[in-house]
Structure formats: C-alpha cells, structure tokens
Amino acid sequence: MIRAPGQEYLFDSLGSTSPNSSRKVHIRRLVDLLELCIHRRDWPRAKRAWAVLTRCPEFEWQKMWQTGLLLATSLDDALDIDNADPRRLDYLRVMMLRCPENRVSILQELLLQLINGGQHREALDELELYLPSFPFQDNAVLHMYAGLLYLFLADLHISHENASSHATGKAPTLNPQYLRECKTHLRRASELDPSHPVPTSLLQHLQRKAAGNVHQDNANESDDGSEFISDGEGADTESKK
Numbered sequence: 001m002i003r004a005p006g007q008e009y010l011f012d013s014l015g016s017t018s019p020n021s022s023r024k025v026h027i028r029r030l031v032d033l034l035e036l037c038i039h040r041r042d043w044p045r046a047k048r049a050w051a052v053l054t055r056c057p058e059f060e061w062q063k064m065w066q067t068g069l070l071l072a073t074s075l076d077d078a079l080d081i082d083n084a085d086p087r088r089l090d091y092l093r094v095m096m097l098r099c100p101e102n103r104v105s106i107l108q109e110l111l112l113q114l115i116n117g118g119q120h121r122e123a124l125d126e127l128e129l130y131l132p133s134f135p136f137q138d139n140a141v142l143h144m145y146a147g148l149l150y151l152f153l154a155d156l157h158i159s160h161e162n163a164s165s166h167a168t169g170k171a172p173t174l175n176p177q178y179l180r181e182c183k184t185h186l187r188r189a190s191e192l193d194p195s196h197p198v199p200t201s202l203l204q205h206l207q208r209k210a211a212g213n214v215h216q217d218n219a220n221e222s223d224d225g226s227e228f229i230s231d232g233e234g235a236d237t238e239s240k241k
Contacts, residue, residue, distance in 0.1 A: 124149045140193035147185035154178035
C-alpha cells in the first residue's frame with residue numbers, strides 16, 4: 001500500500017523519491033525500521049532488517065558501509081571502538097574491494113580500528129601497502145597517519161632502549177629510519193594540504209628537538225674536554241711538587 005501524498009518517512013532512502021510501487025514502499029519502511037532500531041540499540045532487529053535490505057537490488061547497501069560496520073560485530077561489542085574486532089577488520093578489507101569509490105574512506109576507518117586496538121605496526125603495514133598507489137598517494141590524511149605512526153614507533157623504540165641505556169650510560173635516541181620516514185610523510189601531507197596545522201607543527205617540533213639534542217651533545221663534549229684538561233693540570237701540579 002502506497003502512502004498518500006504529504007506523508008513522509010522517518011529517514012531518507014532510495015534517493016528520497018516518492019515510491020511508485022508497493023515493493024519500494026516496503027523497502028522505505030524497512031529502512032525506517034533499520035534506522036529506528038539502531039537509534040534504540042535494538043541490534044537483533046537491526047541486523048535482521050539489514051540482512052533483508054542487502055538482498056534488495058534497489059537498496060545500495062555499499063554506500064552505507066558504515067552501517068554495515070556497526071552491525072558486523074556482536075551485540076555487546078557493537079559500540080566498543082577500543083578493540084580491533086577481527087570481524088570489523090575483515091569487513092572493512094572486503095568492502096575496500098566491493099566499494100572502490102569509497103576505498104580511501106574505508107582505509108582511514110581500517111587504520112582507526114587498528115590504532116584503537118593498539119595494532120600500530122599492523123596499521124603502518126596497511127599504509128605501506130596502499131600509499132604508493134593511486135588514489136591513496138594524494139591523500140594528506142593518510143600521509144599524516146603514516147607520519148604519526150612512524151613517530152609513535154620511533155618513540156616506542158626509545159622506551160625499549162631505556163633499559164640498556166642505564167647500563168651503557170648512553171642516552172636513547174629516536175630510531176633514525178623511522179624518524180626519516182616520519183618527516184617524509186609529514187612534508188608530503190603539508191604539500192597536499194598546506195592549510196592543515198598538524199604536519200607543519202610536528203615538523204617544527206622535531207626540528208627544535210633535533211637542535212636541542214645537538215646542543216646537548218656539544219655541551220657534553222665540552223664537559224668531557226674540561227674534565228680532561230682539569231685532570232691534566234692536576235697531574236702537572238703534582239709532578240712539580
């Protein structure tokens with residue numbers, strides 16, 4: 001039964017056009033039911049509605065991949081973003097193949113899921129896989145992600161060196177390879193989006209930190225030289241006596 005003119009549905013779907021068949025009326029009502037169940041966190045009914053809609057050719061479910069991501073997990077974990085659920089990761093990887101027009105946005109969501117789950121190395125591996133190719137190579141956000149991940153891993157390298165630094169007496173330093181990659185991606189992000197403050201601010205911070213380290217190294221060398229001279233003068237004084 002088609003609704004009378006002037007009556008509106010709760011949510012937009014099917015291009016927000018008036019349905020011209022009973023089938024489309026049922027699809028519009030099912031979309032309303034899906035969205036309403038999600039807002040009420042009625043996950044069992046929402047999943048059943050989604051399962052029916054994905055079988056309807058009129059419903060472009062690929063464009064609603066975020067909704068599918070929300071429903072791809074168990075009921076208890078549906079809104080838990082602090083853990084990288086394998087089902088979410090598998091779903092996003094499949095959707096990158098099924099929805100090539102949205103693959104940049106899907107990759108960003110995949111990276112966010114991995115980072116929230118503490119899988120920073122895996123997130124960087126995903127970036128290293130896709131960044132060299134188009135259209136990922138021209139996305140400033142992805143290069144910022146890469147720069148931040150390299151910086152995090154370089155800092156993590158310091159924490160692993162802290163134990164050995166106490167024994168050797170040598171101060172730990174950022175992993176030079178990770179630091180170099182970090183700067184490369186941040187510069188690229190700044191070139192792609194000059195108005196974004198994050199890449200420029202981080203590069204300036206790293207430059208100031210590097211200058212501070214050089215100054216500290218020079219001061220340490222000066223202190224070592226002064227101690228050497230003082231020891232030499234003391235020895236000469238004793239010999240004269």
